[in-house]
Each structure stands twice: as C-alpha cells, then as structure tokens.
Amino acid sequence: MHDARNVRAPSLFRLAAASLAGTAIEFYDFFVYGTAAALVLGPLFFPTFSPVAGTLAAFGTFGVGFIARPLGSVLFGHIGDRRGRRPVLIASLMLTGTATVAVGCVPTYDTIGMAAPVLLLVLRFLQGLGLGGEWGGAVLLTVEHAPPGRRALWSSFPQVGPSLGFILANGMVLGLSATLSDAQFASWGWRIPFWTAGLLAAAGLWLRGSLTESPRFLEIDDHARVPLAEVVRVHWRLVLLTAGALAVGYAVFYSVTTWSLAYATERLGVSRPVMLTCVMATVLVQGALTPLAALLGDRYGRRPLCLTGCAAVALWMFPMVALLSTGEPLLMFLGFLGAMLAFITMFAVTAAYLPELYEPRVRCTGAAVGYNLGGVLGGALTPIVATTLAGHGGRVPWGVGAYLTAVALLSLGCFALLPETAPVSVPVAEPAPG
Known part of the structure; x- marks a missing residue:
C-alpha cells in the first residue's frame, strides 16, 4: 500500500x-484537425472526389480519431x-502533440498520392489514442484532490479545456484566413496551426511536471490486475449506459463546431471568417458558464442537470437547424x-459524475472508456450522418x-x-449491477 500521508497536497x-x-x-490538437477537415482537407487529400464526397472522406478521417x-x-x-493518474497526463500529452505536429508535415495527394490520406489516417488515430487517455487522467487527478461537496466545481475546470482548445484552434484558423488568400491558406497556411501544437505541448509538459499523484490512488492497496477485464465483468451495464448518455453531448458539440462549418460555407455560401466567428462566440459563452453549471451540480445533484440538458437538446434541435x-x-x-447551453448543462457535471459511479480501483479505465465510447456514438458519426442527411434535403436540413x-x-x-451520486458521497461508489 502506498503511503498517502507523506505526499504534499x-x-x-x-x-x-x-x-x-x-x-x-490536447483538445486544441484534436479540434484543429476537425476545423481543417471541414474547410480544406477534402480537396487536398481526396481531390478525385466530388466536393460532398471529399468532405465526407475528410470527416471519415476525423471520425477515426473518435474510434x-x-x-x-x-x-x-x-x-x-x-x-x-499523473503518468497518464504526461504520456498522453506527448503522444497527441507529436501526432498533431506530424499532420502538419504530411505531403498532399498531389505529391505522394494515396500515401497522403493513409498517413493522415494513421496520425489521426494516434491523436485519438492520446486524447482517449487525457480526459481520464486530468479529471481524476482533479476530482480525487477536491473536497466531496465541491467535486463538480473543481472537476469542471478540465471541462473548460475543450472550449479553450477550440477557441485557440479556430482563432488561429480565423486569423490565417483573414491574412492569407484562399490559395495561400490551401497551399501552406493550414499547416501552421498543426506545427504550433509542438510549442503548446512543450508548455503543457512544463505545467504538469510538478503535479503530485492523486491521494485517493495512493490509498488503494488492491489494484486491479487487469482493470479492463474487471470493468467488463462487473460494470459492463454502467459503461454502456454512460456511453449512451454522453452520446448526445458529442453529437451537439460536433454538429455545431464541425458539421455546421462545412454546411454553411459549402451549401449556404457563408464566408469562412463569419462562420468561425459565430461558432467561436458560442463556445466562448459555453466555456464561461461551465463552472456555474457545475456549482448547480454540487447543489442539486448530477443526474437532474443531465436530464434537464438532454430534454433541452431534444426540444431545440429543429429550431437550431432552422436558424x-x-x-x-x-x-x-x-x-x-x-x-x-443545453450541452453544457450536462457536460459540466460529467467530470464529477462518471468517476463517482466507479470504484477507485478501476475508476480511470471505467470512466474513460464510458466517456470515449460516447464520443464514438455521438462525435464520430454526427458529421458524416449530418452531411449525408443535409445532402438529400432542401435548404433547411430537417433530417439533421x-x-x-x-x-x-x-x-x-x-x-x-x-443512479444519482450525491454531491457529498463517499469516494468509493457501490458497484453497479451488471
């Protein structure tokens, strides 16, 4: 057993x-690819496809990251x-950052033919591999240090990270779009945000180098030998339910931040800077309100906010596509x-909710697998399905x-x-029936 008493909090x-x-x-790395897929990767890496088919192919490589x-x-x-938890933060950041820089170095189809989209696919896979570990490590290290009555609040800060990463990624693309011609952006400008990931990853490693291990982890004296096997055997129902529950959050986020960019610029003729500005402003408000929603989660519970957010999404999707x-x-x-706003009502509290559902010995695996399977269901499929449905409809994509x-x-x-997990519940959750 580790001795947690000698570890300085x-x-x-x-x-x-x-x-x-x-x-x-890490989410900057992931999002900059999504933005590039919506705007330029189709013509550069799939030039023999029609515009719609090229976008679908680019979104296909985007989806590989979720898989x-x-x-x-x-x-x-x-x-x-x-x-x-701490080694996860270091290793995942190094992997994602290296893969992202490499994307910016891949020659296009005109230079190396089919090897170009294949390399893109491999690097996108490595990006997703790193990001799959990032969320669990960052959230658990925070939530396991936080006092029970404020777990949602403190764990909401890693949940703000995706918003900041998106704004940073799209802000850079917006700045390049405003200063470069379309030909310059398509030729070399799109690579700059990927290369910048190297500097950001170095800064992130410096910030994380001084962090100490989670005290809750150090108290565990019966570590699971094969955490995945135990999760599948004991918590399989919980994993499936959390994946299905979180699918809507990914679907909403990527329909707004990825699919809408391609749809509005290609089908509606809206300029790239206008669309990027609209989406960035939305994500900025979402990120700013995340801690407030998390406070409500500490006050009223995780499950009520999640149910409210889902219901709001169901009521708002048709008005959203009409607007x-x-x-x-x-x-x-x-x-x-x-x-x-409906999305963040749910996702602000999930960083506390998911870890509380799993016992500490398999918490990192269980919470992260459920979270990322939700990404496959909601994030990987949504841009592809939405692009296909919008291509068969009129001006208003009611199918989406x-x-x-x-x-x-x-x-x-x-x-x-x-089940609900009380805001002041003990760290060890009861195993879910499975």
Missing part, C-alpha cells in the same frame, strides 16, 4: 489550472489504475447558443434536426437509468 488552484491548460492543449479514443482510454486507463439555414450570423449564433433529436432521446433514456 498541491494547491487546488494550481492543480485545476494545470489540468485545464493541458486539456485545452481510437476508447482504445486510448483502455491503454492509458490501465496505466492510470495500475501506476497512477442555421437562414445564413444570418446573429440567427445562426442564437441557434448555436441554445444548443450549447431529426437525427439529433433522436440521439437526445436515446441519451435521456440512458441518464434516466443511471
């Missing part, structure tokens, strides 16, 4: 800041449950804002609204079957 502010910064950097994320959660979850189809910046922003509403209802049912 870090400042929660310093710990939360390091977790937020590292998560923001890799559960595998990353298994790999890094094993490390996190056997060796500690998007106008092509008017203010109306599009209002449509996106309603969707993202119907699809997102259906995902919201599925997630609502899953959340209804999950």
Whole structure:
C-alpha cells in the first residue's frame, strides 16, 4: 500500500489550472484537425472526389480519431489504475502533440498520392489514442484532490479545456484566413496551426511536471490486475449506459463546431471568417458558464442537470437547424447558443459524475472508456450522418434536426437509468449491477 500521508497536497488552484491548460492543449490538437477537415482537407487529400464526397472522406478521417479514443482510454486507463493518474497526463500529452505536429508535415495527394490520406489516417488515430487517455487522467487527478461537496466545481475546470482548445484552434484558423488568400491558406497556411501544437505541448509538459499523484490512488492497496477485464465483468451495464448518455453531448458539440462549418460555407455560401466567428462566440459563452453549471451540480445533484440538458437538446434541435439555414450570423449564433447551453448543462457535471459511479480501483479505465465510447456514438458519426442527411434535403436540413433529436432521446433514456451520486458521497461508489 502506498503511503498517502507523506505526499504534499498541491494547491487546488494550481492543480485545476494545470489540468485545464493541458486539456485545452490536447483538445486544441484534436479540434484543429476537425476545423481543417471541414474547410480544406477534402480537396487536398481526396481531390478525385466530388466536393460532398471529399468532405465526407475528410470527416471519415476525423471520425477515426473518435474510434481510437476508447482504445486510448483502455491503454492509458490501465496505466492510470495500475501506476497512477499523473503518468497518464504526461504520456498522453506527448503522444497527441507529436501526432498533431506530424499532420502538419504530411505531403498532399498531389505529391505522394494515396500515401497522403493513409498517413493522415494513421496520425489521426494516434491523436485519438492520446486524447482517449487525457480526459481520464486530468479529471481524476482533479476530482480525487477536491473536497466531496465541491467535486463538480473543481472537476469542471478540465471541462473548460475543450472550449479553450477550440477557441485557440479556430482563432488561429480565423486569423490565417483573414491574412492569407484562399490559395495561400490551401497551399501552406493550414499547416501552421498543426506545427504550433509542438510549442503548446512543450508548455503543457512544463505545467504538469510538478503535479503530485492523486491521494485517493495512493490509498488503494488492491489494484486491479487487469482493470479492463474487471470493468467488463462487473460494470459492463454502467459503461454502456454512460456511453449512451454522453452520446448526445458529442453529437451537439460536433454538429455545431464541425458539421455546421462545412454546411454553411459549402451549401449556404457563408464566408469562412463569419462562420468561425459565430461558432467561436458560442463556445466562448459555453466555456464561461461551465463552472456555474457545475456549482448547480454540487447543489442539486448530477443526474437532474443531465436530464434537464438532454430534454433541452431534444426540444431545440429543429429550431437550431432552422436558424442555421437562414445564413444570418446573429440567427445562426442564437441557434448555436441554445444548443450549447443545453450541452453544457450536462457536460459540466460529467467530470464529477462518471468517476463517482466507479470504484477507485478501476475508476480511470471505467470512466474513460464510458466517456470515449460516447464520443464514438455521438462525435464520430454526427458529421458524416449530418452531411449525408443535409445532402438529400432542401435548404433547411430537417433530417439533421431529426437525427439529433433522436440521439437526445436515446441519451435521456440512458441518464434516466443511471443512479444519482450525491454531491457529498463517499469516494468509493457501490458497484453497479451488471
């Protein structure tokens, strides 16, 4: 058994800041690919396809990152449950940062032919592998240091990281779009955000280097020998329910931040800077309100907020696609804002909710696998399904609204079957029936 008494607890502010910064950097790496897939990767890496087919192919490589994320959660979850949460933060950041820089170095189809999209696919897989480990390590290190009555609040800071990463990624693309011609951006400008990931990863490693291990992990004296096997055997029902419950959050986020970029620029003729500005403004508000929603989770419980957010998504998807189809910046922003407020009502508390559902000995694996399987269901499929549905409809993509509403209802049912975890519950959760 490790002796937790001799480990100096870090400042929660310093710990939360390091977790937020590292998560923001890793999600920057992940999001910059999504933005590039929506705007330029189709013509550069799939030039023999039609515009719509090229976008679908680019989104296909985008989806590979989500497929890799559960595998990353298994790999890094094993490390996190056997060796500690802290090593996960270092290794996952190094892997994601290296793969992202390499994407910016891949020659296009015109230079090396089919090897170009194959390399893109491999590097996107490695990105997803690293990000699959990032969330579990960052969230657990924070939530296991936090006092029981404030777990949702402190664990919400890593949840702000995706918002900051998205704003940083899209802000850089927006700045390049404003200063470069379309030809320059397509020729070399799109590579700059990927190369920048190397500097950001170095900064993240410096921030995380001084963090101490989770005291809850150090107290465990019966580590699972094969955490995944125990999760599958004991918690399989819980994993499936959390994956289905979180699918709607991914579906909403990536319909707004990825699919809408491609749809509005290609089908509606909205300029790239206008769309990026609308989406960035929405994500900025979402990130700012995340700690407030988490405070409500500490006050009223995790499950009520998740059910409320799912219901709000189900009610808002048809209005959102109607507002998007106008092509008017203010109306599009209002449509996106309603969707993202519903989204953050759920996701602000999931960083506390998921770990509380699993016992500490398999917490890193169980929570991360459930979280990232939700990404496969909601994030990998949504841009592809939405692009296909929008291609067969009129100016208003009602099919996309119907699809997102259906995902919201599925997630609502899953959340209804999950138990509540009291805001002041003890660290060890009761194993779910499975």
